[in-house]
Amino acid sequence: MLGVRRWASVASKNDGRLLALIPVLVGVLLAALLFPRDVPPDDVPLPDLDLHKLVAAERDDDARAARAERTPLDADVRALGESIRAFNTTEAKDPKHAPWPELRAKLDETRVLARAHGVEAMLDLRAAQLTKFVDEVRAWEKTGSASAELEAVGGGFIRRMTIAGYVREDSHRVELALGEHELRVAFKLKWNSVVRVEEDPAFAPSLDESRALYTFYILHPHATESARETFAAARRTARTQADCDALAEGERIASESWRLDKIEKLAHLDPTYPAEYARGVALYRAAKYEASARAFEAWLRLHPNGPLALRARNHLRAALAASKVT
Numbered sequence: 001m002l003g004v005r006r007w008a009s010v011a012s013k014n015d016g017r018l019l020a021l022i023p024v025l026v027g028v029l030l031a032a033l034l035f036p037r038d039v040p041p042d043d044v045p046l047p048d049l050d051l052h053k054l055v056a057a058e059r060d061d062d063a064r065a066a067r068a069e070r071t072p073l074d075a076d077v078r079a080l081g082e083s084i085r086a087f088n089t090t091e092a093k094d095p096k097h098a099p100w101p102e103l104r105a106k107l108d109e110t111r112v113l114a115r116a117h118g119v120e121a122m123l124d125l126r127a128a129q130l131t132k133f134v135d136e137v138r139a140w141e142k143t144g145s146a147s148a149e150l151e152a153v154g155g156g157f158i159r160r161m162t163i164a165g166y167v168r169e170d171s172h173r174v175e176l177a178l179g180e181h182e183l184r185v186a187f188k189l190k191w192n193s194v195v196r197v198e199e200d201p202a203f204a205p206s207l208d209e210s211r212a213l214y215t216f217y218i219l220h221p222h223a224t225e226s227a228r229e230t231f232a233a234a235r236r237t238a239r240t241q242a243d244c245d246a247l248a249e250g251e252r253i254a255s256e257s258w259r260l261d262k263i264e265k266l267a268h269l270d271p272t273y274p275a276e277y278a279r280g281v282a283l284y285r286a287a288k289y290e291a292s293a294r295a296f297e298a299w300l301r302l303h304p305n306g307p308l309a310l311r312a313r314n315h316l317r318a319a320l321a322a323s324k325v326t
Contacts, residue, residue, distance in 0.1 A: 038321050039314035041281040041292075044218050044259065047211040047266060047273050054181060054208040061184070064127035073128075077121045080114035080195070081129065083107040087194055088155035092146070111195055119202045126191050126203070129153045133187050137176060144174045157190060165222050177220060185213040210269050217262040218278075223254035256286035274299070277308050280315060289323035 072078070087103045114122055136150035137158075146158055161167050166177040178186060185205050192198040205213075223231065231251045238244050260282040267275035280295035296316035303309060 038318045039311070040318045040322075041284045041311075041315045044263070044278050044281045045274050045308075046215050046218060047270055049211045049215060050208050053206065054212055057206045057209055058181070058184060061127040061130055064124045065131040068124045068128040073125055074114075074117050074121060076110070076113040077117055077125050080107075080110040080122070081125050083110040084129070084191070084194055085152040089148070089152050091155035092151035092159070094156065094159075107194070108196065111197075122195075122197075123203070126188065129191065130184060130187050133157075134180070134183060137183060141173060141175055144169075154187070155190065155194070157186075160225075163225055163228065165228075166220065178216060181209075181212040182216040185209045189213075207270060210266070214262060214266040214269075218259060218266075221255040221259035221262075223251050224258055227251070227254045253286050256282055260286065274303075274308060276302070277312055280312070280319070284315065284319050284322070289319045293319035293323060 073081070083103075083106050087107055090098050090100075090103060114125070132149060133153040136147055136153065140146050140150055140158065150158070158167070161176060161178070168175045168177065176183070188203075188205050188209070189198070192200075192203050195203075197203045222228070228251070231247055231254075234247055235244065238247060260279065263275060263278045263282055266273055267278075276295050276299035280292045280299060283289075283292035283295055293316055296312045296319060299312050300309065300316065303312075
């Protein structure tokens, strides 16, 4: 009985010591969480996408396409559609002596005539061609062969996606990295550019459509086409592993610069996006440490508190330390 009492006394003392250590441990953890440390940035923040609103915009396009299928569009609007198809087909085939002035003049002429029938009619036309485009891209993924219809509604889209590195191939099929949401928005932007209505708010994708596409851009950066060609040419003459490593690093930095450009464009479209913080991350990843530090400082001036504040302080310290080393 005495041994049991002694054991209980020792256990009680140990429990008391452990309880006394709890405030100390909590203090250490809080200090680790609350005080800035040198932490290099990792991920660029993504826009806050409202999926319900995005799906609603897509359903609106589907309804427009169905309406155009049931009730033929006005002859002037259909003529614009044919001008777009002729322009795209030529772009897809990319002949040496393409009649671009004539194609552009015809497209501009038919756009003016179609616009006289109202924006809604042109939006119906775009939706109808969007539906064909998505269907043809999915068929291309299965067969690996671009149909004449895909060329007519998509132009050089597949070629540009391939150059950007967004096309994956294996022995069975090809696959486009863009999902359904991003594919639809990318088509709208291309259509707007071809028809020259990209400055007209009536044709602009919704905010959440833009957020969907820019989410993809942020997650899948790549160097510009000209930069990729330069790096590819340099690799053909590279002689050492050091040369190859330097080229890989150069292409990585070029990809970060491309991503930074997308961040700037997204910031213009979406005032809720944490642009300065995102700039800080992208600039750090592009080895532009002083500019990265300035971006984090700018973010903290505007947002001294909040969910990103501590991370921004940590990344600021890392950027300042890296700028001193370089």
